[in-house]
Amino acid sequence: MTQHTSRHYEQELQALKEKILLLGGKVEEMIASAMKSLLNRDPDLARRVIASDREVDAAELDSDHLCLSLLALRQPAASDLRFIATALKIVTDLERIGDLAVNIAERSIELNEEPPLKPYIDIPRMATAASSMVGRALDAFVRRDPVLAREVLGSDSAVDQLNVQLFRELLTYMIEEPRNVTRALRITFIAKYLERIADHATNIAQMVIFMCEGRDVRHPAAQEGEAEEF
Amino acid sequence: MNEISIAPKPKTRRPGVPAAEEPMIEIDRLCLSYGDKPALKGISMRIAKNRVTAFIGPSGCGKSSLLRCLNRMNDLIDGVRITGAIRIAGTDIQGPAVDVTHLRKRVGMVFQKSNPFPKSIYDNVAYGPRILGVRSRSEIETQVESSLRSAALWDEVRDRLYESALRLSGGQQQRLCIARALAVEPEVLLMDEPCSALDPIATAKIEELMDELKVRYTIVVVTHNMQQAARASDYTGFLLLGELIEFKDTPALFTTPVDRRTEDYITGRFG
Numbered sequence: 001m002t003q004h005t006s007r008h009y010e011q012e013l014q015a016l017k018e019k020i021l022l023l024g025g026k027v028e029e030m031i032a033s034a035m036k037s038l039l040n041r042d043p044d045l046a047r048r049v050i051a052s053d054r055e056v057d058a059a060e061l062d063s064d065h066l067c068l069s070l071l072a073l074r075q076p077a078a079s080d081l082r083f084i085a086t087a088l089k090i091v092t093d094l095e096r097i098g099d100l101a102v103n104i105a106e107r108s109i110e111l112n113e114e115p116p117l118k119p120y121i122d123i124p125r126m127a128t129a130a131s132s133m134v135g136r137a138l139d140a141f142v143r144r145d146p147v148l149a150r151e152v153l154g155s156d157s158a159v160d161q162l163n164v165q166l167f168r169e170l171l172t173y174m175i176e177e178p179r180n181v182t183r184a185l186r187i188t189f190i191a192k193y194l195e196r197i198a199d200h201a202t203n204i205a206q207m208v209i210f211m212c213e214g215r216d217v218r219h220p221a222a223q224e225g226e227a228e229e230f
Numbered sequence: 231m232n233e234i235s236i237a238p239k240p241k242t243r244r245p246g247v248p249a250a251e252e253p254m255i256e257i258d259r260l261c262l263s264y265g266d267k268p269a270l271k272g273i274s275m276r277i278a279k280n281r282v283t284a285f286i287g288p289s290g291c292g293k294s295s296l297l298r299c300l301n302r303m304n305d306l307i308d309g310v311r312i313t314g315a316i317r318i319a320g321t322d323i324q325g326p327a328v329d330v331t332h333l334r335k336r337v338g339m340v341f342q343k344s345n346p347f348p349k350s351i352y353d354n355v356a357y358g359p360r361i362l363g364v365r366s367r368s369e370i371e372t373q374v375e376s377s378l379r380s381a382a383l384w385d386e387v388r389d390r391l392y393e394s395a396l397r398l399s400g401g402q403q404q405r406l407c408i409a410r411a412l413a414v415e416p417e418v419l420l421m422d423e424p425c426s427a428l429d430p431i432a433t434a435k436i437e438e439l440m441d442e443l444k445v446r447y448t449i450v451v452v453t454h455n456m457q458q459a460a461r462a463s464d465y466t467g468f469l470l471l472g473e474l475i476e477f478k479d480t481p482a483l484f485t486t487p488v489d490r491r492t493e494d495y496i497t498g499r500f501g
Contacts, residue, residue, distance in 0.1 A: 002499040009498065075457055077484045077496040214486030 009074055016066050016087055017142065023059040023094050024138040026052070028131060030101035031197065035127045038108035038190070039120055046112075049105035056098035063091045079211070086211040090141065093200040097134060100193040100200075107186045107193075117173060117183040126162045126194040129155065133201035140205060146212040152205035153217075159198035166191045254279035254418060254448040255300060260314035262295055262304065269295045271472040272314070277465070282440050282449045284463035284480070286456055288495065291469040293452045297420050300450060301337035302330050319417065335362065338411030342423035344403035346395035346410070351378075351387050354395045354406055358414035373413055380446075381409035382439050401432025408439065412447075419443065421451040425458060437462040456496055460484050468492045 004010040030049050037046035067088045070076060076084055111117075133155050140148040170184040170191075206218050216223065255277035262270040270292045277283045285293035295304065302323065304310045316323050323333055335358075346354050355374040364370055374391070378384040383405040387398070395406055404424060411419060421440075425433040440449055440462050453459050459466050460480060467477035468487075476483060476492040487493045494500065 002494055004498050005500045006498060077456070077460070078487050078493050080497045081485060 012066065012070055012074075013080065013083065016063065016070065016084070019059065019063045019066065020087055020091060020094070021138065021142060023056065023063065023091065024134070024141075026056055026059065027094050027098045027101060028134055028138075030056070030098055031104070031127060031131045031134070034101045034104035034108060035124065037105055038111065039124065041112045041116075043109045043112050046105035046108045050102050053098055053102045056095055060091050060095040064088065067091075082211045082214060086141070086207040089207050090204045093203045097197050097200050100197050103193050104190050107190050111183060111186050114183055117180055117187065122162050122166045122169070123187065123190060123194070126159055126166070126191060129159050129162065130194045130198040130201065133159070133198050134204070137201045137204035137208065140208045141211070144208075144212050146209045149205040149208040149212070153202055156198050156202045159195055163191050163195040251278040251281065253277060254319060255450070256315075256317040257296075257299075258315040258317075260296070260299060260312070260316060262292075262299060262310065262312045264307070265309045269472050270299075273469075273474045275467060275474055275477050277448065277450060279448050280444055280446075281464040282444050282451060282462055283465045283467065284459035285450070285452045285467050285469060286454075286459050286495075287469035287475075288500070289454075290471075292472040293469045294422055296469065297422055297450060297452045300418065300420055301334045301339055302328075303339065305330065335414045336416055337418040337420060338414065338416035339420040339422065340404070340407050340411055340424050342426050344400060344407050344427070346398070346403050346406050348394065348396055350392045351395050351398070351406060352391040355409050355413045358410060362414060377409040377413040378406075380412050380443065381405045382435060382442070383409055399432070401428050401435060404428060404432065404436060405439065408436075408443075412443075416447065418448045418450065421449065423452055423454060426454060433458070456484075468495060470495070 004013075030052060033045055034049045036042065037044075037049065067084050070084055074080075133152050136148055136155075137152045139145070140152065167188055170188050173180045174184045203218075206216075209215060209217050253276040257273055257275050257277070260270055260273040261268065273292075273296060285296060287293050298304045299312065299316060300318070300323075304312065312324065314324075318333075318337065322328075323337075347357065349357070352374055355377050356370050359370050359373050364373070375384060378387060383402060386402060387393075387406075395403065398406060404427075408419075408424075425436050428436065437458065440451065443449060444464075451459075451463065463480050465477065466480045466483045468475045468483070468489075468491075470491055476487055476489045483492065484496060487496060
């Protein structure tokens, strides 16, 4: 894309993109570490994930501040406006993903205080799928790639499916033996957190499509009868 | 003009005005050249009635030339050649039989620099009706007051109507020029950079006025200020090197332009 006449403006937009990428990298790392702490029964690692949430919160504020100042001072239009609107929204999703990674770490600490209920099979698969959705959604954002973003949208149902499957399995453990209930519930929670992470990745991918094409693909039912654009 | 068909409009219809809007001005393959130099290259568009339409584009893109075609101000320039058609309320304005003075009464104009006559405020506004032969003093008085009210100037000048117009502030002078244009009851109001010499408050007043006036008039404004087009217009056309690159409703143009050249211009990527 052609550069802006104002080099300073160009640099600010670039800085915003970098801030979001850094934040995205941070939360991806948090998901990975939270899962590692669960699988390796490593509460110290889980505590480090919980502590790193402050960095994510600070990065969210920083990015929002830059977006507001760009809106106020540059009066962006067209693709720049859509880029900044997207940045404002996806930062919230990324921050929530960070919170969910913290929640996984908290459950991991609790689970590690008791003997394992069962070997983890579906949970790591869900984590890989959800984390890959976050990574690809961010790649699509950086590369302005609506095709990749659409691929991310298509991955969400696989994660939902795993969540349903895992819930069913854990239910049998709970019915079998009431002493399993606490641990089984905690694992169910983790599955739910991963499913929510995939939902946030979906939101990011939807915003990337909006950023690239100016087309809002969210809530098709609510948009019935409206104009094609926006 | 007798389009009463309810069938969906073909995709090739001229850009800008949705089928639901009634067009006030229809421009068809308009070309204009100054000597050998083409300034407008086949512009076709429909401008909606009772809406504000803005033309934006870099210097020399033809936006002022296009505006000036709408009340034949270009007739005054030597060596101008114009082809194509312009219809205002269904009437071709290019024909030799057109009374240009009458056309300019129907299509009023406000310029970049306010240009009040060195006369009283009252006489500035009364000028048009008097020229048009209105003799009744009370009729002129009524017209002066209603025009000044329409231009949102009445409350500021009602006590000093006989003072010189040149003593008004820049923003007031510009609104006086709008009142003067309104006094002859035009149908279309053309504005060529009406706020470029005004401070932000005076600019906001003119923009507010445009919004009020469009209920009765069709307004076409040329502006260098993209934010002004974004704030004040319903439709925006982007011109570049004499061509109409993109013309659509203003929110769509400023959020999702389709043409790369529009995108580059409104985001400040000048080639």
